[in-house]
Amino acid sequence: MGCQMNVYDSYRIAAMLKPMGYSETSSWENADLIILNTCTIRQKAEQKAFSFLGRLGKLKKKNSNLIVAVGGCVAQQEKEQILDRMPVVDLVFGTHALSRLCEHVYHLETCDDRIVDVTMSESVHEPDIPVDVSKPGDVKAFVTIMQGCDNFCTYCVVPYVRGREISRQPDKIIEEIKMLANSNIREITLLGQNVNSYGIKQKLCSFAELIHRVNDIEDIVRIRFTTSHPKDLSDELIDAFGQCHKLCHHIHLPVQAGSDRVLKRMNRKYSRDEYIRKVNRLKAVCPDIAITSDIIVGFPGETKQDFIQTLDLIEKVGYDSLYAFKYSDRPNVPATRFSNKVSEPEKSERLKQLLTLQEKLTLKKHKDMVGTTEQILVEGLSKKQASDSHKQYHWTGRTSTNKAVNFSFPIHHKDNGAPLTGRLVNVKIIKAFSHSLWGKPVDIESERMSSKGDNYHAA
Ligand code: 5AD
Numbered sequence: 001m002g003c004q005m006n007v008y009d010s011y012r013i014a015a016m017l018k019p020m021g022y023s024e025t026s027s028w029e030n031a032d033l034i035i036l037n038t039c040t041i042r043q044k045a046e047q048k049a050f051s052f053l054g055r056l057g058k059l060k061k062k063n064s065n066l067i068v069a070v071g072g073c074v075a076q077q078e079k080e081q082i083l084d085r086m087p088v089v090d091l092v093f094g095t096h097a098l099s100r101l102c103e104h105v106y107h108l109e110t111c112d113d114r115i116v117d118v119t120m121s122e123s124v125h126e127p128d129i130p131v132d133v134s135k136p137g138d139v140k141a142f143v144t145i146m147q148g149c150d151n152f153c154t155y156c157v158v159p160y161v162r163g164r165e166i167s168r169q170p171d172k173i174i175e176e177i178k179m180l181a182n183s184n185i186r187e188i189t190l191l192g193q194n195v196n197s198y199g200i201k202q203k204l205c206s207f208a209e210l211i212h213r214v215n216d217i218e219d220i221v222r223i224r225f226t227t228s229h230p231k232d233l234s235d236e237l238i239d240a241f242g243q244c245h246k247l248c249h250h251i252h253l254p255v256q257a258g259s260d261r262v263l264k265r266m267n268r269k270y271s272r273d274e275y276i277r278k279v280n281r282l283k284a285v286c287p288d289i290a291i292t293s294d295i296i297v298g299f300p301g302e303t304k305q306d307f308i309q310t311l312d313l314i315e316k317v318g319y320d321s322l323y324a325f326k327y328s329d330r331p332n333v334p335a336t337r338f339s340n341k342v343s344e345p346e347k348s349e350r351l352k353q354l355l356t357l358q359e360k361l362t363l364k365k366h367k368d369m370v371g372t373t374e375q376i377l378v379e380g381l382s383k384k385q386a387s388d389s390h391k392q393y394h395w396t397g398r399t400s401t402n403k404a405v406n407f408s409f410p411i412h413h414k415d416n417g418a419p420l421t422g423r424l425v426n427v428k429i430i431k432a433f434s435h436s437l438w439g440k441p442v443d444i445e446s447e448r449m450s451s452k453g454d455n456y457h458a459a
C-alpha cells in the first residue's frame with residue numbers, strides 16, 4: 001500500500017525472502033506468509049490497512065501455520081498496539097527494520113511467538129551484495145536513494161514514521177542501477193521523500209551530480225525522480241534538464257497550496273512567487289517539461305480566498321496533472337492541533353472544483369499533442385488489450401513527459417520475432433483522452449541485445 005518507496009521496499013522484501021524458500025503465490029489461501037506493507041500518510045490509508053488485516057482472520061483459522069506480518073508506516077506509528085488490536089498479526093516491523101525481517105520470519109517459522117521491531121537507526125542498512133529488485137519482463141525500476149525527511153511540514157507524519165533524512169552512498173546507488181541495467185531495466189526512478197536535498201547533510205555528491213552519473217550508465221535510457229521539495233530545487237538541478245539527455249522531461253513538484261498564508265502555516269518555507277519563479281526557470285531550460293503536483297484542500301484555516309489562490313496558481317503553472325487530497329488530521333503532527341478546521345462538505349466541494357479545473361487543463365494539453373510524434377518506452381501489452389481480427393495487439397508505454405500512450409501493433413516484430421516490450425518507439429499521436437493518448441507507430445528501435453546476451457523479455 002502507499003507510495004513508490006513502499007513499492008520498492010516490497011520488491012526488496014520479495015527478493016530477500018527468496019533464498020529462504022519463499023515465492024509469490026496468486027492466491028491468499030495458498031500463502032504461508034502474508035506481509036502487509038502499510039501507509040499512514042492520510043487517515044484513509046491507515047483505515048485501509050486495518051480493514052485488510054481484519055479480513056485475514058478467516059485465513060488464519062484455515063491455516064494455523066500462516067504468518068502475518070505488518071511493515072511500513074502504520075507499523076512504525078502504532079507499534080505494539082497493532083498486536084492488541086489485531087490478534088491475527090504475528091510480526092510488526094517498522095520502517096527501519098527491513099534488514100532484520102528474514103531473521104524474524106525464521107524465528108516465527110520455528111517458535112509460536114509474536115514480535116515487534118520498531119527500532120530506528122541513524123544510518124541506512126546496505127546489503128553486502130546489492131539486491132536485484134526487478135522481475136522478469138520489467139522495463140522500469142525504482143531505486144530509493146534516501147530515506148526519511150527533515151522538513152516537518154505541519155500536516156505530515158513522514159518525519160515521525162520514516163525518521164531523519166539519510167542518503168545512501170552514491171557508489172552503492174550506481175552499483176544497484178548497473179545491476180538493474182544488466183537485468184534489462186531501461187528506466188530508473190530515483191526515489192526519496194525529498195530527493196533534491198540528496199547528499200547535502202552527509203556531504204556526499206549533489207543530487208544533480210548523481211543524475212549525471214546515472215546518465216552515463218550505458219543501458220539506461222530514461223531517468224526520472226520523485227519527490228522534489230520546491231525550496232531545494234537548485235539551479236544546478238534545473239540545468240541538468242538541459243544537460244542530461246536521459247533525464248525525462250517531467251518534474252513532480254508538490255506545491256500543496258497557492259496562498260502564502262497557508263504555505264506559511266504548512267511550514268513549506270517558500271512563497272507562491274518563489275515557486276512560480278522556479279517553474280518559469282524550468283520552462284526556460286526545458287520548454288516541453290511536464291509539471292505535476294500534490295495539493296491539499298481544506299488545510300486548517302484555509303479560507304475561500306486562499307482556495308481561489310490555489311485555483312489561480314494551477315492555471316498559471318498549467319499543470320499536466322495533479323494529485324489532490326482533502327486534509328486529514330494525523331497523529332502527533334502540529335496541524336492536528338490547529339483551530340479553524342474546514343468542514344468535510346466544504347473540503348469535498350473544493351476538491352471537486354479543483355479536479356474539474358485540472359481535468360479541463362489536462363485534456364487541453366492532450367489535445368494539443370495530436371499530430372505530434374512522441375518517443376515511447378514500451379512497457380508491455382495494455383491491460384485492456386484485446387487482439388483484433390488482424391492479429392494486432394494493443395501496446396502501452398509512456399512519453400518522456402510521463403503521458404500514457406497506447407497503440408496497436410502485431411505481437412511479433414517482422415524481422416526477428418522479438419516483442420516490443422522495452423523498446424523505444426516513435427508514435428504519431430492521433431487521439432486524445434483524459435488519461436491517455438492513442439497513436440500510430442512510425443519508427444521502432446531495432447532489437448536490443450542485453451549485455452548478458454539475452455533476447456528481449458516476453459511481454
Ligand atoms: N492530509 C492530506 N494530505 C496529506 N498529504 C500529506 N499529509 C497529508 C494530510 N495530513 C499529502 C501531501 C503530500 C502527499 C504525499 O500526501 O500532498 O505531498
Ligand code: SF4
Nearest residue numbers: 149151152153156158
Ligand atoms: Fe512530509 Fe513535507 Fe517531508 Fe514531504 S517534505 S515528506 S510533505 S514533511
